[in-house]
Amino acid sequence: MSNQHVFISADQFHPDPYTQSRNAEGALNAAMVHADISRSYEEYLEIFDEFYADDVEASSETTEEPIRGKAGVRSLLFSFLVPLHAMAEVGGVSISVRQTPIPGDVVDETHSGWTLELVGATGKVFTVNWRTFRKWKDSRVVLEHHYDHQQSGEPLTDGDLRLNLLEPPTGLPKSS
Numbered sequence: 001m002s003n004q005h006v007f008i009s010a011d012q013f014h015p016d017p018y019t020q021s022r023n024a025e026g027a028l029n030a031a032m033v034h035a036d037i038s039r040s041y042e043e044y045l046e047i048f049d050e051f052y053a054d055d056v057e058a059s060s061e062t063t064e065e066p067i068r069g070k071a072g073v074r075s076l077l078f079s080f081l082v083p084l085h086a087m088a089e090v091g092g093v094s095i096s097v098r099q100t101p102i103p104g105d106v107v108d109e110t111h112s113g114w115t116l117e118l119v120g121a122t123g124k125v126f127t128v129n130w131r132t133f134r135k136w137k138d139s140r141v142v143l144e145h146h147y148d149h150q151q152s153g154e155p156l157t158d159g160d161l162r163l164n165l166l167e168p169p170t171g172l173p174k175s176s
Contacts (some may be wrong), residue, residue, distance in 0.1 A: 018107045021136035024051065025110040028141070029099045037095050038088035041081035047165030048077055053140040060146040073144075092121035092162030107138045125154040 028051045034041040049070075058073045059066035067073050085095040095118055102111035114127045130148045135143035 003094065011175065021108045021110060023136065024136055025101075025112070027051075029101075029112060031065055033048040033097055033099050037081065037084050037097075041078075041085040044081050045074065048074060049141075052144075053142045056141055056144065058144045060149070062149065087118070087156070087161065090161075093156065093160070094119040095164070102131065110134045118156055120156045122160045123160035124153065124156060124160045126156050127151065139168065153154055 011100065026046065030149075031047045032044065035047060037044070052070060052073065055068070056070055056073055057066045057068050058076070067076060080101045081086045084095060086166050088095050094118070098117075100113040100115075102113055104111055110133075112129050112132050112134075114132060118126045120126075127150075129152075130151040133143075133145040134141050
């Protein structure tokens with residue numbers, strides 16, 4: 001029998017800023033990896049709304065000016081997600097997202113590596129890799145920068161999608 005006393009530190013309930021940003025980064029990345037774009041793009045928008053600050057600033061090495069404010073970044077995200085959702089739901093494209101943490105020691109900054117893989121109905125594979133830098137404040141992303149973009153394979157075309165819905169059923173004449 002043990003008479004050891006267990007003490008709970010108040011720090012467990014209010015982690016330091018380093019731990020807080022790492023926990024938030026882990027939760028955000030896990031949510032994004034586990035969301036299913038073929039089911040819905042709205043899930044990603046809900047994740048964005050949950051984790052990003054109203055005054056977020058987003059940029060990439062390919063844009064001249066950063067986008068400031070949640071509404072502007074949300075609009076950009078929407079224009080990226082809707083075509084992916086359509087390709088997955090209607091076009092038969094298999095879409096997977098993978099994330100790799102990149103260690104760092106700055107209190108409120110995180111880095112991660114991302115891979116987006118698209119596999120067309122024909123089996124053709126197109127992969128995009130990039131890294132993300134995030135600055136955190138109170139468990140909210142206040143700055144996100146995408147860099148080191150790389151792609152492999154040729155982008156998918158209409159021929160790689162399962163769009164035979166426009167073809168008449170077998171045995172029926174095609175309209176002229």
